[in-house]
Amino acid sequence: MSLFERALANVVSQATGDYASIAQNDPVVISGEDGTTRGDYLDLLQEAQRKERKKLWDQVYRLEEEQKQRVFSSNNDENPMNKVETDASRKKLATLMYQYSDLEREVAAERGRFGEECENRPEDTILEIEFREQLDQQIQQYNQAIDFLKEDLRNVKETLKLEKKALSECTELYTALKAKEKEIIEENNLAREVNPDQLRESQAILENMFKNDQDDLIDFLDEYYPPHPVDESTGILDAESDLKNILEDLMNKALGTPEDPYIELVPGTYWTPYIQTLVKANILKFHPEDSKMVRLEDFR
Structure with a gap:
């Protein structure tokens, strides 16, 4: 071997x-x-x-x-x-x-x-701790979501409350407008039924009232705002500014050409304190781009 x-x-x-x-x-x-x-x-x-x-x-x-x-x-x-x-x-x-x-x-x-x-x-204890942390995070996220939804719900309720209030106001306004419309229709129907003679009489009464008011206005202006010498001399002796003439020109312009109601303040034809008085009384208004152009306030 x-x-x-x-x-x-x-x-x-x-x-x-x-x-x-x-x-x-x-x-x-x-x-x-x-x-x-x-x-x-x-x-x-x-x-x-x-x-x-x-x-x-x-x-x-x-x-x-x-x-x-x-x-x-x-x-x-x-x-x-x-x-x-x-x-x-x-x-x-x-x-x-x-x-x-x-x-x-x-x-x-x-x-x-x-x-x-x-x-x-990892040990089971570590895994359990990690699982508990994840569970706590999820619970915290859910609580935050619930708080957000509650806040959103409160906002929606407030908005709904305001919308209901606005709806109620609109309903009241609609009811008032319908009543006014009905009243206007009834007045128009009555106006159609009025006799022409009665209309002429009413027109005459109104014209008489207008003439009386105009006379009172002229008397008032003559007494308290008489003619005054103009600011600048134009070579014309005794040149004066009359406030009632200015108002007349403004009213004629407003009624004749409402699309262009302005008149021009030509130097030597007016006295400045009169113009300032009309502006302070909210009767006169300057042009937004030209200080030499004026018109009556819109009283509508």
Whole structure:
């Protein structure tokens, strides 16, 4: 038996000797994910790996038993067929050992990764605190939304109250206008029924009243606002400004051409205090762009 065969025999014997304790007693890792869906899935992966390791250990054990019977316990039988079978068994044994070594590395890597995830996974207390914070934030947002809706509801109620008040005022105004319209219609109907002779008499009365008022106005102006010398001399001796003439010109302009009721204040034809008196009494109004143009106020 060569040195390699002895070493291989010792490795196989030691491996089969530890078979009972290694193949049947897997290390147990306590994790925070026990009982969860992910933990159950990892348990299934470990169970599949355990079965695969057990299968490999069983094959190693069988090969060791075969080697004992065919190679190491046959007094170095030189039968060529036995030698061929021994070489094939050695190759198969080496392949199984490499497979076992790769499987062990994969198991170690999976355990390391699983251990890191367990270490990095936050505790249930931290998760509960984060959940409570999120819940408090949502409750605070809902309370703010409720306050905003309440304020909006108050504004809507105030607006509705004002709208109802405006509607009531419009209704009253509409009722008053309808009554006024009815009154005007009735007056017009009565006016159509009036005798023409009565209309002429009324017109004569109005004209007489107008003439009397005009005479009273002229007498008032002659007494309190007599003619006064003009501001500037134009070469004409005794040139005077008569207030009633100014008012007459303004009234004729307002009645004759209401679209252009302005008259021009020609220098040397008026006395300034009279013009200022009419302006202060809200009878006269200057042109907005020309201070030499004046007109009567609109008394409508």
